Amino acid sequence: MTKTVLVTGCSSGIGYVCAHALAKEGFDVIASCRKSEDVARLNAEGLYCIQLDLADTNSILTAVEAVREYTGGKLFGLFNNGAYGQPGALEDLPTDALRKQFETNFFGWHTLTQAVIPMMMENGAGRIVQNSSVLGFVALKFRGAYNASKFAVEGWTDTLRLELAGTPIQISLIEPGPIESRFRANALDAFYQAININNSRFESDYRAQQSRMESEHSTNKYTLPSEAIIAPLLHALTAPRAKIRYRVTKPTHYMALCKRLLPSRMLDRVLAKGG
Template sequence: MNNTVLITGCSTGIGYVCAHALVKEGFDVIASCRKDEDVARLQQEGLHCIKLDLADTASILSAVETVKAHTGGTLYGLFNNGAYGQPGALEDLPTDALREQFEANFFGWHTLTQAVIPMMHANGKGRIIQNSSVLGIIALKFRGAYNASKFAIEGWTDTIRLELADTPIQISLIEPGPIESRFRANALAAFHRAINIDTSRFTNAYLSQKDRLESEHSTNKYTLPAEAIVPPLLHALTAATPKIRYRVTKPTQYMALCKRLLPSRMLDKILAKGG
């Protein structure tokens, strides 16, 4: 039976760690990266890596054809992981910045998932795992574009789970909190592209955000290494009945509980401190 798993966003961080971990567990992994140099680097490390840019429909469909050729038209698993964060207050963000955020974090995931589902039907089973975020559960200031994209992924995933309930394809969400990766560095680049710090009423807050994003390591004491995603991913791929949601890190677990139990205005007071 085909046990091939396609993973997006494998150049660093969660995707990189999970690709190597699944190979060690005996999966036939197809890793993917957006840049040619990252594809070449991972190939040199022994991974089967292909180019896939989630912001480019032609790149996605080309990658799917490569997957079809590799698997004989079947596929067992998809781990949608590739994404980035666009910082900035919503009143400052150009609409095009939100479009770019959604192209990579949402529309690309839809295009890819829609294209591989027929291969899972052909395989007679399948697993789709979506790497969401604590920011798909609650919102934080200056993360509005990313919040919106992850809230969209949560709703999209809940819907397709219902629509695939009569099939052997199973859907799970992984909802990490702070994970050590290059996420901050990528967010900093997006921040500089979209935000003019000097003309905003949030200048002081932005300078603080900039300092946080420029830090080489997270200062959040609850931050976990990317390896923390491996156990839930393996469970979602192998369990007879995988969980619908895997909440990774203490902040995710805490915030999910607060969202369920607290009045919205009380939750707002807590979240307002996290800008």
Template structure:
């Protein structure tokens, strides 16, 4: 299996859209999903798909062994995408909720990337692309766990890029803003699991958040479909000079500019209005 690209979190949304598009372009894609039913569905659609749960170390190790066998120990690229958002005020989230958020969004990505690096180095030139977020650039209230995980991911990725600067591997971040995926439904499930609505002083504000998460559509006029990430991912994978950061959606572009230009207190006022 030559020029293989591993994409995590492919059951729906960004991972699915990118895996399908790259496959249709003729690239060799190894998609991964957490649930066996989703693996079977993608296989029936003609995609090469394996089971991989980035929150489970044993699952990661098993998937790495499978990928090594499939590729002969040479992997061209990794697109880390599988993640979820944990809503809730930090004062309402037990520490275990933050551990779970980091296990999927940071620690699992670290373990997988570290395990695959020998295969990427063996390929002779490789790409690592990390799916971050506008919330890795700025923070919004009631997204503290997710903010923290994406801020950590940004620092982790910047460090990895420096440490791999003496190798042929190129490292990029994609920073999407609002994208129409199953993200809200998963976030709603996480909120209900960890937050006791009736015991919170944020109960009234939470209701607006719950209504937004339960809606069929995000309601943000700047929301883009999941396939909006296909073009930046393709550039990050195949351009001789990939960008360090790809900012997708207008809100991401604006927030990156405002963070550079505005004093922190002024930026806080903008973010409080948007939160």
């Protein structure tokens, strides 16, 4: 029987390429996007796409009902991917900017996952895959809101894995480092909305960051295309025993090693160079 997988954040980048890749691999894919025009575009490309705004509980629950109706309650997989990055020093970030970050990157994921778990339990099988980040286990300056949301995802996922032990549902984390996508462009929009550059002691740092975010392509030599997530996602969905964590890109592997081996203050010196 064809297995159905719901993928969030499919308008571009990782969600977009993974939704198409899963469809080519024979999965019945339900893609989702926040904007109606993106939903229409993906439907025109041959994917079944629904509208789902992770910052809106009603939108999430409406989408889950659409999933239940489409699948007859037979949803197998969920790839929690939709997210964005809110740049800015923590002392400059309005609390509302942090709330917005968590609504999309964390609370929305919780609401969606909580709503689909009963379907997976009823069906006797299920896979939940969380697209986290290297910034889910190490922190970089000026990325505090995003760091916090991804640290929360990691702790939440580890807890859920313990609570799902003995059930037919497996849960995994994918931890990418730099990936080529629209992430920088979306982060730039959030940056302009929340940060007053001229009134910050970090103005010069912000100007440098602004230049990087405005660049069409990443200057990080270790950046991989969004397609780098396909293989770990497929493994997490199909392996008899999915991995707990899939680390993608050299910086993620390097930082995981540093986190394990280095004293905290030495690790701080390493991380300070990547601000």
